[in-house]
Each structure stands twice: as C-alpha cells, then as structure tokens.
Amino acid sequence: MSPSAGKTAAASLGIAAAAGVATFAYGALVERTRYTVRQETLSILEPGARPITILHLADIHLAPWQHDKQDWIRSLKIFEPDLIVNTGDNMGHELALAALEYTLEPFAGTPGVFVHGSNDYSGPSFSNPLRYFLGPSKHKVKNSVLDVAAMESYFEDTLGWLNLNNRARAMSIRGSRIEFFGVNDAHRGWDRLDQLPGAIDEERENVAWADDPGPEVVSVAVTHAPYQRVLDAFVTHGADVIFGGHTHGGQVRLPGLPAPVTNCDIPRDQVSGLSIWEHAQKSAYLNVSAGLGTSIYAPIRLACPPEAVVVTLTARDFSYS
Template sequence: MKRFKLVTPVQIMLGFIFASARFLWTEDKHIGTTHYTYRSNKIPKSFDGYKIVQVSDFHNAYFGRRSKHLLRAVAQAEPDVIVITGDIVDRRTPYLKRAAVFIEQITKIQQTYYVTGNHEAHYKHFNKLYEVIGRSDIRNLTKHSAVLERNGEKINLAGINDVWFFGDEENPKTYRSFYNELKNTVNDLPNRMTVLLAHRPELLSMYSDTDADLVFTGHAHGGQIRLPVVKGLYAPHQGVNPKYTQGMHENNGTTMIVSRGLGNSRFPFRVFNHPEVVVVELKTER
C-alpha cells in the first residue's frame, strides 16, 4: 500500500514564498523589445528604415553581469542610434559603478545620446556621474543639440534636462523656466525634422507646443503594475490611473513615445510590466 506524506502548512507557505519571489524576479528582469514605426513626410529619404533604439530609467538595475542581458537586447535591435532618456541612476542607491559600466559598454554598440531624469537632479554623486559621462562617448544633449546625418540629409536631435534641474517643482516658475528653455532649444534649430529627448511624458502639451516632431520619454515605469482594464496603475507626477505609461501618443502634430523603462525606484516591483527596450523605425511618407 502506498503511503502519502502530508504537506505541512509551513511547506505550503515556503512554496508560496518561493513561487512569488520567482514570479517577481522574472517580471523584473525579463527584457522585452517593443517595435514602433513612425511615418512622416518630414523624414528625409536617406533615413527611411533608420532605427532609433531607446533605453530609459535604468535606475542602476541588475541585468546580468556588466548589464550583459540589457546590452544584448540593445545590440539585437540593430540601432542606427541609441537614446537614453534619463534616470540612468537611482538617487537612493549609490551603485555608480553599475551605471558607469553600462555607459561605457552601450557606446560600443552605437552612438548614444543622453538627457537627465529627475533622479540625476537629486543624486548625491551627480558630479561623479557627470565625470563618467564626460569621459565616455555618450553625447549629453542637455548641453548641445546634435545633427543626425545620412548621405548629406539631416535630422535635428535635441534634448532637455529634467524639470527638477530648473528648481523646486512646487514653484510655478520652475515649469515656466523649463518651458522657455525647451522652446528656445527646439525652435532655434534649422527647419527640418526634429527629434527631442525629454524625461517626462506628462508634459506632452509643452513638447507639442514646440517644433518637435518626435519625442522620446520615460519616467512612468509603465505604471508599475499593469492590469487588463486599468493598464498602468500608478506613475510619478501622474498619480493613480495615469494617462501616459507606455506607447505612442499624438498631440497637435507631435508624436511622443513613452518607454516603460527598465528599473524600479521607490516601488520595488513590476507586475505584468516587463522592462522594455524601445525600437522606433522611421518611414518616409511621400
């Protein structure tokens, strides 16, 4: 006769804890790549099929030794250019080494451009981070705009610091200064297609009030927990049931991409919301 061993409540509890931990780890570390196509008659013919790969909100997260899983995902996307839209560090953690290695390695894949997020604005080791960025081949767009060029045809590439670099966010003057600099930076560029890097998606109405055609943002972390009806549950500066947590959005002729990002901050989990590498392919429309 077969003997059945009873499972004790402690074993059930341990099994539940193990399964939950494994689920959360997978949700947090399994990188997905999302592909979008951006069509416009402002895209020069030479840029037809050009791939912009976006990495956002790294937050010093672990993606294998020396970020190898993330770097592999970026390389597999075969970028023509890479853009980083802020929060490369998390202001609460001091692991600058991980961010430094990531910065050094990603530029080996393709030319990389960067703008700050709110976490850089309040980062204790900000000067050290800027030294690392300064030594690297990353081009910091918060200082100078750039030009992407193919066969003599050009696209503007602009960027702006996060709002927190402009002052206390409770003070309306801060947003006015941000808006003024944004407008001056973008609208002073030569009259051609303009791509803008900016950290926050909730400021779409400001971006679309400039000559920016295509904007890359992050910051919302996909709403942290994604459920079928609610989509993203919560995002910083948008609160509960946020509007901009991922995807492609259009306003007044400006298209905004929102990356779900890679790492976490105060809320330490992602649920049904895998870390994301974004690929935008440009298609010339005639």
C-alpha cells in the same frame, strides 16, 4: 460564528495571503527581470529616405550587482541602432558608474542623445509605495549624491552622445537631417522651457545645413519625465516625435487596466507605449518607455515587464497630386 464558519474564514484568509505572497514573488523574482523589446515603426522621413533604427533606453536604475541587466542591455547591439536615445535615470546606486560604463560600452561610436532624470543626480531611498497614489513623488534631501559629471563625461567624450538638457542639437543620420531638443528633469522642475525657443532658434540658424536646401528636417524631442507642460511645448516647437520615460509604465498594474499611477501628470492611458500627443491643433508621436529598472527599494514589476524600445523611422509614401 460557528466553528465551521470560522474555519472557512481562516482558510479563505490563508488562500488570500498565499496568493499575495505568490504574486509578490512573481513580480520580484520573475517579471522584474523579464526583459522585453518593444518595436515600433514611424513613417515620418521624407519619401525615398533610408530607414533609421533608434534604440530608446530609459530608467535603467542600474545597481552594480545587476549583471543580468547589464548583459541584456549589451545584447541590444544586435539591432544595430543608428541612434541611441537615453531618457535618464541611469544609475540606481552610488557605485553604479563603472557598471553603467560596462553596460553601454558596445554602443561607443553609435550616435546618441541624452537627458537626465533625478536618479542621475541622487540615489534612491526607501519610501512608502502607497504615496504614489497621492501624486508625484518628492525628492528627499538625504539621498546619496551621484557623480553625474563623470557620467556626462562618459556619455559625451567616450560614447560621443549629445547632451540635450535644456539644449538643442542636430546631426545627419543615413542621409536624413534630424534636429533634437530636450529638457532636464521636469520631475524636479529643472526643465527650462523659457530657454528652449532661444536654443532651438540658435541651432537652426547655425546648423551646417542652414543655407543648404537639402532634405527636410525631422524634429525629435526628448524628456525624462513626460509632464504635460513639456509635451505641449515640444509640440508647439514642431516636434515630430517625442521620447520620454520616468513612469515605469505604472510598474505594478492589473492586466488589461490602465496604470494606477504615473508619477507625473500624463494621462494614465499614455503612461507607456506609442500614442499621439495633441496641443493647439498640432500633434506629435509620443513614445513613453516603461523602462528597464526599478528602485532597489521597490524591486517588483507586475503586468508591466521592463522594456527597451526599438523605433524604426521610415520614409513616407510618395504622394501624387
């Protein structure tokens, strides 16, 4: 190689290295905290029903020092949600509970439902990000243990939210009847799909409106990790809309291309956003949030900013025969 060619090659390598450093810096310092709100509208309520505003919070992965994230989530109260759907992975550090309580305090008294992700039970640990290309991540037994019982108590007793971990519940919101069912973290295999039919049947038999022919019931299903087996079961049980998280939308992407990884078995083109999930000639809307956080050991996002989702349920149009 001639001296000039060597200099050209060295210059090219230098430019590539500088571009890589700049990209990493943008993802770590800018896009990771470029919080966004995605808004969707679903016309699934019966004709004449009043709109219902749902705030979907996913994968907060909160650390005590993340004050910007805490304040931004608190500011979402401006949307005046009628319902909070929390799809898990709230705590990203073993000392995050007090910060999480501060973050969610504005939503006390707002009806809500929640399920857990693995990072509600155990804290994050460092892992090689290239492992995600080999399939869904594995749990490490050495992870720090989180106080999930205290978090549950805060959600249920202080905020007044309903626990949907392998359970079914129901409530009336703005005159509409809504039933909910959900599963515990499918990523860890804690989804008890075998228990779901019994839980749903029991709720439907004992709900306050069981013998009252009032408004039709809307079914909302909730999971942390949107594995296909879970989505299929939800559709089978009559879900109208499904909420999920876990994927971080791929977290690091190339603009205009599907997510390179999903950390579960959902198709890459449904890793985030609103889509339709079909199974056995039935279907439901599927809203997968790209989430609000990252592991403290992988603090970067690229072409995939953190998001909260505001979903407005509206009435279907009147139909005439």
